[in-house]
Amino acid sequence: GAGVSQSPRYKVAKRGQDVALRCDPISGHVSLFWYQQALGQGPEFLTYFQNEAQLDKSGLPSDRFFAERPEGSVSTLKIQRTQQEDSAVYLCASSLDAGANNEQFFGPGTRLTVL
Amino acid sequence: AQSVAQPEDQVNVAEGNPLTVKCTYSVSGNPYLFWYVQYPNRGLQFLLKYITGDNLVKGSYGFEAEFNKSQTSFHLKKPSALVSDSALYFCAVRDMRSASKIIFGSGTRLSIRP
Numbered sequence: 001g002a003g004v005s006q007s008p009r010y011k012v013a014k015r016g017q018d019v020a021l022r023c024d025p026i027s028g029h030v031s032l033f034w035y036q037q038a039l040g041q042g043p044e045f046l047t048y049f050q051n052e053a054q055l056d057k058s059g060l061p062s063d064r065f066f067a068e069r070p071e072g073s074v075s076t077l078k079i080q081r082t083q084q085e086d087s088a089v090y091l092c093a094s095s096l097d098a099g100a101n102n103e104q105f106f107g108p109g110t111r112l113t114v115l
Numbered sequence: 116a117q118s119v120a121q122p123e124d125q126v127n128v129a130e131g132n133p134l135t136v137k138c139t140y141s142v143s144g145n146p147y148l149f150w151y152v153q154y155p156n157r158g159l160q161f162l163l164k165y166i167t168g169d170n171l172v173k174g175s176y177g178f179e180a181e182f183n184k185s186q187t188s189f190h191l192k193k194p195s196a197l198v199s200d201s202a203l204y205f206c207a208v209r210d211m212r213s214a215s216k217i218i219f220g221s222g223t224r225l226s227i228r229p
Contacts, residue, residue, distance in 0.1 A: 004158070033216070042205050042219030043159070056216065091158060103149065104217060106158035 002026075004107035006092050012113045013082045021077045021110045025094030032075050033104060034067055035091040043091050049075060082114045117142045119189075119206045121220035128196045128227055136191040136223045138206030147209035148189045149217065150180055154202045162204075165189060176200070196227045 005024045013019050025032050031050055035043035036059075045059040051072035060067070064083075069075040079086055089111050093104035118141045128134045140146055150162040163174025170182045180191050191204060206220040 040222075042207075042221050043217075045210075045216035045218070048216065059216070093159075103161045103164055105161065106151075108156070108158040 004092055004094055004105055006090075006107040006110050008110060009108060010111050010113075012115065014115055015084060016081050018078065018080045019082055019112065021079075021090050021112070023075045023077070023092030023107060025073065025075070025092070026105055027073075028096070029094035029105075030072075030097045031095045031102075031104075032069060033093040033095075034075070034077050035093065036061075037089040037091055037109070039088070046077070046090075079112075082112075084114050087112055087114045117208050117210050117218050119148075119208050119218060119220040121204075121206055121223045123223050124221075125224045125226065128225070130198055130227050130229050131195050134193050134196045134200070134225065134227075136204050136206075136225060138189045138191065138220060139187050140189060140206075140208050141187065142208055142211070144211055146182075146189075147211070148180075148182065149207040149209070150174065150178070150189075150191050151205045151207060151219075152176075152202050153205065153222075159205065162191070198227045198229055201225055201227045 007022045033048050034046040037043040047067045048056040049069040052069050064080045066078045089109040091109045093106045095102040095104045120139050148165040151159040153159050162178050163172050165172050165182045173179045178193050182189050204223050207217045210216045
């Protein structure tokens with residue numbers, strides 16, 4: 001496809017369940033980013049991959065959050081033992097490379113609701 | 116620390132009038148600044164960026180932004196607003212410490228009335 005895709009678009013989980021969110025970046029894009037957007041807020045950085053290497057995970061809020069990109073393309077964000085405060089839209093973005101002047105292209109997001 | 120501030124939660128403009136969405140920034144070194152727009156149930160869309168060069172940057176959908184170093188501002192502008200411009204707008208700055216993350220403002224909801 002032409003853009004970044006994410007699945008599922010909507011996810012409802014009971015507190016304590018594990019969830020996995022998928023991101024398909026634009027083909028050929030080296031860099032991949034995950035952001036968390038709470039209701040009424042701007043996106044906040046979670047983690048960054050360059051190819052399969054996770055170079056920055058400083059934004060992950062707790063050790064319940066884990067991300068991987070094993071083959072340098074598709075990425076999965078996993079949240080274990082979900083809590084209500086995890087409810088948010090999770091955005092994935094990709095860019096051609098890590099150059100500072102490269103814009104990031106965002107997917108439509110996955111809206112996670114934890115009951 | 117790198118940061119951006121969007122002082123207005125909401126901006127209301129009549130169709131056909133000029134619009135301005137304000138953004139100020141705080142960075143160490145040269146700023147890499149961006150504007151993104153978010154429509155309901157859709158991802159963020161890139162509008163424009165300032166890296167270096169001309170202070171007036173032109174972007175998508177007729178938008179432009181003016182970089183003002185002395186005022187540390189990067190306001191988004193459009194000469195004539197359309198109802199379809201109604202959306203959530205985010206100013207952002209590249210975090211040069213990590214060369215990866217983008218730091219977003221809190222967003223400004225732009226509402227264009229017919």
